[in-house]
Amino acid sequence: MTKDSSVFPQLRQLEVDFVIPHLVGDLPLCIDPFLLFKSRDPELRLLHASIVEHFADGVSAIAKDDELDAKYILDFPEVAEIGFGYGASNKRGSGLGKTLTNLLIGSLKLSPAIMERGIRHVEEMQLISPGIGPDRVGDIASNILKEYLIQYTQRQCEVHNLPIRSLVPVNHVYDPKERCWRDGYYDLPVNSEDGRAILFVPRRIVRQLPWINYDNFVKTEFRAYLEARKRVGRVTGRAPSKAEVTSTSRVETSIIDAYVKQREQQAAAAQPILPPLTDSSADTGESLLTRLATIPPGQSDATAYQELVLDILTFVFCPDLIDGRLEERTIDGTERRDIIVTNDSDATFLDYVRTSHDSLFVMFEVKNTDELTMAALNQAATYLGDRIGRLGYIVTRKPPGDNLLRKQISIFNDSNPRKVLLILSDRDLEELIKLRMQDVSPILWLQKHYRRFRTAAQ
Template sequence: MLIRPRLNDFHNLSFTQEEVDFAIPFLNEDIPLYLDPFLLWKSPSLQDNSLHTAISNSFNHLGYLIKKSQTKDALDILMRSSECTEAGMGSSANRIGMKIGEKTATSILNLFLSVPQLSNNGFTHFEEIQLYIDQISKDRVSDIACNFLKSFLIDYTIQQSESHQVPIEKVRIYDLYDYKKNLFIEEDTYLPINPETKKPILFVPKRWLRYIPWINYEDYFNGYFVKEILQGKDAPPSRVEILEYNRKNYDVVQSYIKEKERTLDDCKNDPLFKQIPILSAKRKLDSIIKLPSGKTDNSDKKYEDSICLVMASALYPHLDFAEAQSRTDSGTQIRDLIFYNNRSYDFLKDIYDDFQTRQIVMELKNVAKVERDHVNQLNRYLTESFGRFGILVTRNPLPKSIFKNTIDLWSGQRRCIIALTDEDLKMMISVYESKQRHPIEVIKKKYLEFRRSCPS
């Protein structure tokens, strides 16, 4: 069973996250990012600007319905728009979320009645609802935006699927917002399918994604309310009191919004993975070299944490990092590092073809001397799901008897276990810094050395 399987892993597609325009969906959990409508508003793209206008107009139509006493229709649209499982954005561990309840939806709609400026002009940035209503945060903002943009996202997903050979199937979409009719409809279309749940999947452009929306309550409270309103004179009120204050002081909120608009150049999308800077990598390497082997002063945990950061950054984008310290279903074994094998480099394609390596397992051992049990432990991980290639990351070269053990595993079972040492890490960081070659070439070098030592 693969760790954190993605759609491309299931379909055996070799593209990396770096190579595609969208966030590659996980099959059994959400992508830990959110669609931020502000990124569409600030975008130089006329298309993105138009889509932001569509979101705003769709949301503001709810105010029109409320003023026309069509409360039931407004509630239905708002509640249905509050969860978008097809996009799979957020923190859910199973890609299943819940819509907002009628009470919260009613509180949002009442803004169009209780705040005169919103009643007259509506929202430019509907994310402001986070500053007025409790229980509304980044996940709701993202889902509402995704639902109002679902028609575009369907077309975008089909186009991206065709470009990258992602299989699509006929599906029925039940909550598709019709911008002309201003209501949700059902429609048959063709989209990728989650093979585990048989539910449709939508792709979302990476350029729209952030960990936290540019406009959010925490930023408003810490960056504006405390400094500009309280000015250090009083103890901060509770969140509920602040939300009530905001509803009665619309101009205060708008001053914060205008400040966020003025600093729009600082609002950038967040990547799904961010490499640590070269200077940080060198510092991590220095700390690794200075660590004593063994478990003294928790040095084994410090070793693992540092190796994780260094490896994930140095090997990107050729290897997408999957997970650290991944416990098996039985809970008895822990694989230290898991990488997706995207076959984005000749060596990676070779080990995929020769050893069926769909994910690369790295076992981290902060020991002075690797023993047979360490090799056997890694060997047990090399199952059909992962393939028959693994890496031991340790401090020193393997003793001759242990190296012979790895040769025997290749001879008897065609399994390949190579070792990376402190000296190899130094070479990887040197290559990482020079940018003239790729750090993954160090692993390729160790692999070729191993194969030359194997009997023909």
């Protein structure tokens, strides 16, 4: 991706929560419903449930021989607004289209066992239909999620101060309450090349291939099935075609069940995957280090430092700590936390933090000052609790002195349940950026930082 090929060239991919689309052409990506399924974010899990419920409606219509209704429900044109797919030059693909919708309905009809048990993951369609591939799974998900993507895009435009246009037309938006498709007009960014609406997709739900995918299925569970058949002389050594594989799996649904169960058990390994990008980790890291060195301490640059810290957190910790947002306020407006991120990690340490400190969310208070005060620690400690968890960070310019460490220990000892308030300095941020530039996970660094404090506090 050249820098001026993206819709917003002023943005760097590794510094934002969403995938930056191209002006022309598709990115070889898809929304992976499994990342919604395994997420600890309740909103994302509900979205997965919405996808499954929508598909269940389609299966129900097929079971009732209501083909017209089934075609209406299972209509998934390509969502050109997100710019995902495997087209070479444009975003005007057909998605499933009429032919493939008919193929999908036909494949379900040919599998009474699947119809009876229902669909648990829409990715299973790859395993029973020769015309459904990873891009089609993405089409299914992005159509049903379009309302969420519209709202998410609007939030990201506000966070990054991106230009939007009023009343941009968007077609085929699924209404989960009424269970119908609608057309509407929304305030959204537009592509300067074709005037179409642009929808952003969170990086944390994107992969180049879905976690549950046909190629992996054939290499694992279906290969084991063939080996068992060979031992009793039931098949030859010839590699089967996709039509033959899907024909078998429509009948022998236990193969699909075993494969899906295996992939669910391996969920911790299912991570968002983006293709290599022109703005490499090294390039982005150097940019962040330069900004860190040039922003001076002081109130006049407090906002610039706060924005930089959010960019650093996104660069360093995504996809473990995700969806960072600036200046989160409580509903009554009495408390303001500088940055809140979601702890969606499968890493052992962050899983421990989530369970031991009730930290589905992690707070980062940003103080652009050389001298951190006791009052700042007291204020930050009051923010920790049931609503956002009991572990948080203060980010400031210089390492803390012994007096602040004693105050951190006092906060820990005097709170019940225990509150852990840690401090990150510019020196720590530099170290974390350099680890990420070397493609080293920063989670072990966080664990050691946490352990040093807990050892000192005991």
